[in-house]
Structures are given as structure tokens and as C-alpha cells.
Amino acid sequence: MTGGGYGRRMTMLTRARAATLESLMIGEGYSSLGDEYVERRDPTPLRDPYLIAFSPDVAALVGLEAAQAERPEFLRLAAGCSRFEAVAPYAAVYAGHQFGSFVPQLGDGRAITLGEVETADGARYEWQIKGAGQTAFSRFGDGRAVLRSTIREYLGSEAMAGLGIPTTRALAIAGSDEPVFRETPETAGVLTRIAPSHLRFGTFEYFHDRSRFEAVRAVADYAIANFFPGVARVASDADRYAQLLHEVVGRTARLIAQWQAVGFAHGVMNTDNMSILGLTLDYGPFGFLDAFDPGFICNHTDVGGRYAFDRQPAVALWNCHALAAALSSLVSKDDAAAALAAFAPAFQARYAQALADKFGLGEPRPDDPTFFADALAALARNRVDYTIFFRALSSLSFGDATSFGDAAASPQSSTLVAGDADACKRLIALFENRADAEALLQRYRARIALESRDDAARMAAMRRANPKYVLRNYLAENAIRAARERDYSDIARLHAVLRDPFDEHPQSEAYAGTPPPWAAELSVSCSS
Secondary structure (H helix, E strand, O other), rough: OOOOOOOOOOOOOOOOOOHHHHHHHEEOOOHHHHOOOOOOOOOOOOOOOEEEEEOHHHHHOOOHEEEEEEOHHHHHHHOOOOOOOOOOOOOEEOOOOOOOOOEEEOOOOOOEEEEEOOOOOOOEEEEEEOOOOOOOOOOOOOEEEEEHHHHHHHHHHHHHOOOHHHHOOEEEEEEEEEEEEEOOOEEEEEEEEEEEOOEEEHHHHHHHHHHOHHHHHHHHHHHHHHHOOOOOOOEEEHHHHHHHHHHHHHHHHHHHHHHHHHHOOOOOOOOHHHOOOOEOOOOOOOOEOOOOOOOOOOOOOOOOOOOOOOHHHHHHHHHHHHHHHOOOOOHHHHHHHHHHHHHHHHHHHHHHHHHHHOOOOOOOOHHHHHHHHHHHHHHHOOEEHHHHHHHEEEEOOOOOOOOOOHHHHHHHHOOOEEEOOHHHHHHOOOOOOHHHHHHHHHHHHHHHHHOOOOHHHHHHHHHHHHHOOOOOHHHHHHHHHHHHHOOOHHHHHHHHOOOOOOOOHHHHHHHHOOOOOHHHHHHHHOOO
């Protein structure tokens, strides 16, 4: 760190866990490939910064003691006012297909990586600050991030981590009263985010487009050596690169299956926003489903619906084809076709398992895919809240002799048995058409009767698969509005709940309720 004399590069790895900023082991990471891959660039300091949020979980991930957040030196790092002395910060160059159109040069236009932290157990994490000022790749931008976007990414990435979905992580938010101009003047924020790597599909596209095939190979070799140990053991060069593509395709397919199962829409699935590690990367106009709507478009600038919720699997495969093209100097057409053909089976297997878990089905049956499709269609017809429905279903017992018809005051459903009359009523009330609810529950009960485990075990498993809390847009908006008044308590409360979204958190029930009417009017875009 400039002027501080700490954050030194260490050649020998001590087995003691790093606890202080001074003892962090900082290396060059990706920038060690050379200057054609990155621009060396110091961040632009925030004016009079202050710390808004800090995640002890992410600090522990990189081996940093949580108390370090109280030090002015940490704030200086988080605000871009300082850097690690051991290495030169950098912005990476890449290309990308944006809304289907190829842009030959993009890059980190407002993100600067301060270095790579190596933990005592040998794990490596890039330490990157987003909103850190202009770089060579800012184009016409100012390189800054507004406070609302940093809050959304901080909460969004940590919410995804709590759900068990691969993602970049967020360590801290630094804020400032320094104005940033978007649609209206706003205040600035800088997000510190952490990931093993921020390498993107677009990194390979950049060098392939320029016929820099040796650079494509260098990036592939770097990725394999550092993040794909199984691939690194493949002896043949041709087989190794083919296996790399196969691995990235599989990770991507499984990631998107998890998105679909939890009701997450990314909003901008450009190839420059796709991680080769299968991480959720670059939180802009993302959104979790409220009412189940397969065609949900969370980004109001996506006028054609290219990145609508139900199109995410197809777009992800399209992006994998773009990656395969960028690796064509290393991977044969036949090997690429084989890798790409593995996407659909990988996605379908993970998604089917996720739905089985959500419905509490531990013993697959041939008719399950049809049941899943019909159930989701009923949710869509009735605009049923996706998260609330599945959590309510997790509380539905069929194990005693209570008449569902009595509980629901519907003689037509008297053959359906449920153990909790109130749970039945709450679930049926989610539907606009009562008949749809009763038909679905009747069918669900018949399917549950084929399971061998008892109700208690099934319900417990379902509560582990169906979160009670997700980061709905209106919850993020409430936290943003309070933060504009220098009240950051809602950020902390939301973070505490979202890090354990499957727990009950009875003191935070308001976060699990049906969104207020004004939530439907919220709009997010690429500047969010």
C-alpha cells in the first residue's frame, strides 16, 4: 500500500491465517501475463470517503480479521485512496457481445484490481474495487459508480452466496458526497468485490478477434493452471483445451439452472458479463421474481426481451457458442460441438434436481417433468408469488386426517388431506383461481404419497431448498432510499437476513411478505 509499507509480496507462505492488512500476501495474479492483457492504473481517490457496509464473511474468506474494517487504512483501500504496495493495480481488457452485437474492445471501465490475495491455505482471490475512476477502457464514462448500484451489487452478490449460488462476493462499500451524474446527480460509491478470478468469455473474444492466438492460449493456460486442476492434469494440449471448454460449458449450464430454480434474472447476459468460472458476475439490472412470470424482463432497456427470465438458458448456450468460437484456434470443431452438446443435459439435470428439491421429491418418477411444467404454468396463470409459494408449500403437511376441504371451506376438495388448515388457506389464497390451486394441491398430494420419507423429513428438506427471503427490488430500493439520508441500518439488517435466507428470522418477517403495490412500478436499467 503506497506510503504504508505493508501488503508486501511474500515468497514463502506462512501457515498462520492472515489477520491484518499488513500480513496479507499480495501477488500480481492475472496481470502477471503482461501489459497487453491489462492497463496498469491507480484508482482515482474518492473525496472525503466513509465506510457504508462491510461483510465479515467475505473478510474471513480472504483471511482478513473483521476488526480491520475499523482502521482508516482499510477505508483508504476501499475508497481507492490507496493501494497495495506489492503490485501495480490494473484494469483488464476484453471484448464482448452486447445484446447480440460484437464490440471488439471493452474492458474494466470502472473497476480496478488492486492485486491477488493468497490465503494461508493456498486459495487466491482478486481484490477489485468497482467505481474506482476512469481507465483506458472507460470510453465516454467517468469510471465512477453511484451509491445505489454499489448497494444493489453488495446485497445482490451476498444474497446469492447465501442461496448457495456461485457468485463474486462483496467485501465493502465506501461512499462519498462527491457528485456523480447519471439521469440526475447522485453520490458516489465504491464496491470492493472479491472473486478467484474475474476472467470473462469476452477476454478470449478480444484476443481471438485480433488473431492474437498466442494470447488466447496464454489466457487459457493461465485459467487452467490456476482454476481448473482437473483439466491441468490432461496430458494432450488439444484434449486439455477441449476439456477446458467442456468444463466452462458445464459450469455455465449448472449456474443458469440455479438461477432459474431460485427465480433470479440477471438482466444483461452479454458475453463480457459471463464468468469462465461459472460465477454470477456483474450485478446491474438484476431482479428476483415476485409474481411468477416466465417472460419477466428486469432491465427496462432490454426492449426486445433478449434477456428475459425464460430466455436465460438459451442465451447462456448462445454465449457458450461465442466462447467456443473464441477458442477455435485451440479447440477443434468436433471437440467444440461435443462440449456445447453437453450444455442441455447439464442444465436439465441440475434444474430437474432443483425443482425436485423445491417440491420435496426425493424419488424421481417418469411423470415428474410434466408435473413441474404444469405446476409452473399454474403459478404463471395465477401470478403467484414464486418465493412465497414454495416456502408455503414447505409448511404443508399431509400426514394426518384433517380434511383439506374443511380447512379450505371447499367441499369440492374434500378428498385432499392436509395437516395444517392455516397453511392450506395461506397457500390457496396466493392463487387468483381457487380451482387451479385445488387441482395443483390434489395432484401434489398424490405425488407425495409415492414418497417413502415421512412428512417431517420432507418438510425439513424443502425448507432447506426454498428460501424464505430473497433480495426483492423493493427491499433494495428501501435500503437505497435510507442510505441517501445517511441511514445504513437497513443495508446491515438485510445483509444479516440474506446471508441465511432459509432461516426463519422471526424479527424480520416484513422482508418475507408480499411486495407492496408500488414495487411493481420500480424500474432498473444498465445504470442500476
